[in-house]
Amino acid sequence: MTDEQLVGAIELPDGTWIRGRGHRRPLPAGPLPDLGLYLGDPPGRPDSVLVRRRERWQPDWPADWIDWPDFRIPRNPELAAELISHAYLSARSGRRVEIACGGGTGRTGTVIACMAYLAGVPAQDALAWARRHYRRRAVETPGQRRWILWFAQRCSSAPT
Numbered sequence: 001m002t003d004e005q006l007v008g009a010i011e012l013p014d015g016t017w018i019r020g021r022g023h024r025r026p027l028p029a030g031p032l033p034d035l036g037l038y039l040g041d042p043p044g045r046p047d048s049v050l051v052r053r054r055e056r057w058q059p060d061w062p063a064d065w066i067d068w069p070d071f072r073i074p075r076n077p078e079l080a081a082e083l084i085s086h087a088y089l090s091a092r093s094g095r096r097v098e099i100a101c102g103g104g105t106g107r108t109g110t111v112i113a114c115m116a117y118l119a120g121v122p123a124q125d126a127l128a129w130a131r132r133h134y135r136r137r138a139v140e141t142p143g144q145r146r147w148i149l150w151f152a153q154r155c156s157s158a159p160t
Contacts, residue, residue: 004031006096010112010133012119016092020112020134022104023057033098036063037087039107040070068107071140073147081114081154088115109138114151123152 006019007030021028023038042065043058064083067075074080091097099115101107113130121129126148130138139145 004096006031006033006098009096012116013121013129014092014119016088016115016119017096018088018091018112018115019096019098020104020108021098021100022102022108023059023100024102025104031096032061033059034061034095035087035090036061036098036100037083037111038063038065039068039074039099039101039111040065042067068101070102071106071144073110073143077147077150078154081151084111084114084151085118085155087111088118091115105135105137106140106144109135109140110144110148113139113148117148117152118155123149126152 005017007028008021009017009019011017019028019033036059038059064087066080066083068080069075087097087099099108099111109130112134113126116129116133117123117126127139127145139148
């Protein structure tokens, strides 16, 4: 268990701490994450035209990546659900966990809403919770809103 929280972390309803941010902004001061969950083009994926224009960002700590295009939903929803659940359980066990996409609003907000569901918020209230506690404009598209409900349904029907 870690002693010091990540700067900018928020507390989920069950007492779990997570940090959401945009990785295009400078890294906040303070301790580094123990685990990152990053949403976008994963390292090792062939470069797109957009990625070739800028240096691909990579953290200096352990990280999982979800292949998740901006303003969309994950390319592999099942794998994304597993990685979100893993990151949540890591944070629940006391590890410093960071969730980030480029801007830190749509995809990151969607994951935070999913983690709020895992922390006990009803699925239909998870979006409002994320907007109240993380960012006012978290979750940017109708597809992302629907994906939160898909995630909750998938997790409630997954074998324990």
